[in-house]
Amino acid sequence: MNKDRFKNIGIALVVLLVVSQFVRPSRANPASDPSKALASSVHPPANVARSLDRGCRDCHSNDTTWPWYTNVAPVSWWIIHHVNDGRREVNFSTWGDQPPGRLSRKLGDICEQVERREMPMTSYLLVHSDAKLTDAERQAICDWTKTEQAKIGPVPPEGRGRRGRRD
Numbered sequence: 052m053n054k055d056r057f058k059n060i061g062i063a064l065v066v067l068l069v070v071s072q073f074v075r076p077s078r079a080n081p082a083s084d085p086s087k088a089l090a091s092s093v094h095p096p097a098n099v100a101r102s103l104d105r106g107c108r109d110c111h112s113n114d115t116t117w118p119w120y121t122n123v124a125p126v127s128w129w130i131i132h133h134v135n136d137g138r139r140e141v142n143f144s145t146w147g148d149q150p151p152g153r154l155s156r157k158l159g160d161i162c163e164q165v166e167r168r169e170m171p172m173t174s175y176l177l178v179h180s181d182a183k184l185t186d187a188e189r190q191a192i193c194d195w196t197k198t199e200q201a202k203i204g205p206v207p208p209e210g211r212g213r214r215g216r217r218d
């Protein structure tokens with residue numbers, strides 16, 4: 052009796068997993084103008100560019116590398132959600148298209164996230180051990196964000212959207 056029940060649950064799970072494969076949210080890498088990318092519009096020092104590329108590009112640019120498991124639901128749903136959220140917050144591919152005030156705020160956020168070790172995301176580091184940043188690399192990122200903020204100069208106080216959220 053018990054054995055049958057386990058068997059049925061097993062079959063139901065397999066069916067669910069198979070059916071879930073048909074729900075395929077988009078994994079597109081939107082096209083963007085390479086001259087607007089962070090690397091070509093603000094030319095960060097090479098070591099910083101490398102750290103951002105290693106640790107952040109997959110979720111904060113339109114040049115995401117999608118490994119095989121990003122094809123397998125439900126893991127794919129979770130990862131695609133992270134990439135969409137990440138791109139909305141900070142997108143290196145469209146850097147040159149964004150207003151200076153927003154960039155200045157995002158630069159501050161980048162330093163803060165890296166200093167607090169909140170980024171790169173822990174779940175990402177589990178499968179991308181090469182994305183780990185050393186203390187020196189984190190420091191170099193913050194030094195660069197400060198230099199870049201100084202170039203932008205003073206910006207008006209933070210704008211708030213209709214829903215009161217920061218953009």
Ligand code: HEC
Pocket residue numbers: 102103106107108109110111132133134136137140141157160161162164165170171172175
């Ligand atoms: C696995 C995907 C992933 C990686 C890798 C990643 N991020 Fe994020 N990042 C996100 C997501 C998702 C959000 C939005 C949700 C949140 O804040 O947790 C985010 C938010 C942010 C924000 C805005 C947070 C805020 O509220 O101020 C900054 C800044 C940021 N990331 C910087 C970075 C930097 C810098 C790196 C690399 C060192 C990096 N991220 C690596 C997924 C990622």
